[in-house]
Amino acid sequence: MIRGPAAVIRFALTILCLLLPSLSNADxxxxxxxxxxxxxxxxxxxxxxxxxxxxxxxxxxxxxxxxxxxxxxxxxxxxxxxxxxxxxxxxxxxxxxxxxxxxxxxGRLVYWCPKECEYPLSGISTMPATLAIANPRLAPYGLAAKQTIEALKVSTPTLVTGENIGQAYRFIESGHAQAGFIALSQAVAARLPASQYWLVAEHHHAAxxxxxxxxxxxxxxxxxxxxxxxxxxxxxxxxxxxxxxxxxxx
Incomplete structure (x- = not known):
């Protein structure tokens, strides 16, 4: 039995403390x-x-x-x-x-090369010496990049592998990789010049x-x-x- 005003207040505060976490997380x-x-x-x-x-x-x-x-x-x-x-x-x-x-x-994949270079379509046998991609085991865009490299049948460059597509982007941006594969959404968000990136044909990789x-x-x-x-x-x-x-x- 709850007796006295002080006990009532303590009881009310206890109930309020129990309810606050659920109330604060409700939305x-x-x-x-x-x-x-x-x-x-x-x-x-x-x-x-x-x-x-x-x-x-x-x-x-x-x-x-x-x-x-x-x-x-x-x-x-x-x-x-x-x-x-x-x-x-x-x-x-x-x-x-x-x-x-x-x-x-x-999603759409793009090949981004900040400095002067060409998109490695048929007739171009090599890519830049260092190429950034996301980890194909963890990131779907990395898997799409790996499939594209294989589909183009170009000489395999030195890959700089990021844990995710955001890290792959940062490798290219910082110059740790000369070029690489990123999401089109990243190119749009960063307002990259259209002359610096190419949209990868969808038949080069799984959707x-x-x-x-x-x-x-x-x-x-x-x-x-x-x-x-x-x-x-x-x-x-x-x-x-x-x-x-x-x-x-x-």
């Missing part, structure tokens, strides 16, 4: 996003937060690294991968999320279908479901296309 959405989509996501979030009142925290890395973190219990609600394989593998581990898988973007999904934690977060519906909206898809992705409606 918090945590998104794990592949590196190539980070800039685009950041341009979309202000409108989403303003329209819904939800707060969003993002963590960016390679798709493979994010997948491993989710498997080990990282507190993410939404997984935006740069491929289809990782979300499908996650759904195999957690079948309840399978119905939430959806394609949110189709970069970027798939999103709720995580097991996200199944219980209404903000997560609201967000994936937001990404599906035609006007949002139009903005994504403007950021350097192929249209899902072609």
């Amino acid at each position: 918090l959405l945590r998104i794990a996003v592949a590196s190539n989509f980070t800039h685009t996501l950041n341009t979309l979030l202000p409108e989403f937060e303003n329209d819904t009142g939800h707060d969003v925290e993002i963590s960016s890395a390679s798709s493979g690294k994010l997948y491993a973190q989710i498997l080990h219990g990282a507190p993410f609600d939404v997984f935006l991968s740069a491929d289809t394989d990782k979300p499908q593998q996650l759904a195999e581990q957690f079948p309840k999320i399978e119905s939430t898988l959806f394609t949110y973007a189709t 970069i279908q970027q798939t999103g999904a709720l995580t097991p934690r996200g199944l219980n977060n209404p903000a997560a479901r609201t967000f994936i519906e937001y990404l599906r909206r035609p006007e949002i898809q139009a903005q994504i296309t403007q950021q350097g992705y192929a249209s899902l409606y072609d």
Whole structure:
């Protein structure tokens, strides 16, 4: 039995302290996003937060690294991968999320050479001495780059391998690599001169279908479901296309 005003106040404060964590996180959405989509996501979030009142925290890395973190219990609600394989593998581990898988973007690969050089199409036998790509084992854009190098049948250069496509970009930007393969969205975001990069023909590599999904934690977060519906909206898809992705409606 609770007796006296002081006891009542202490009891009320105890209940409030227990409730505060759940109240403060009620509208918090945590998104794990592949590196190539980070800039685009950041341009979309202000409108989403303003329209819904939800707060969003993002963590960016390679798709493979994010997948491993989710498997080990990282507190993410939404997984935006740069491929289809990782979300499908996650759904195999957690079948309840399978119905939430959806394609949110189709990526395009570009060959970026900041200094004077040519795109290594047929007739050009070599690439620059050092070439940056993302890790093909972890990053879908890195796998697409590896497939492109093999398809072009050029002399294999010295590869400078980044953990993700963001690191590959920084290797080229800093001069640690003379050229390399990055996402078109990165070229658009950085406003690179059109004379410095070439769009890679899609038949040189497997399609970069970027798939999103709720995580097991996200199944219980209404903000997560609201967000994936937001990404599906035609006007949002139009903005994504403007950021350097192929249209899902072609």
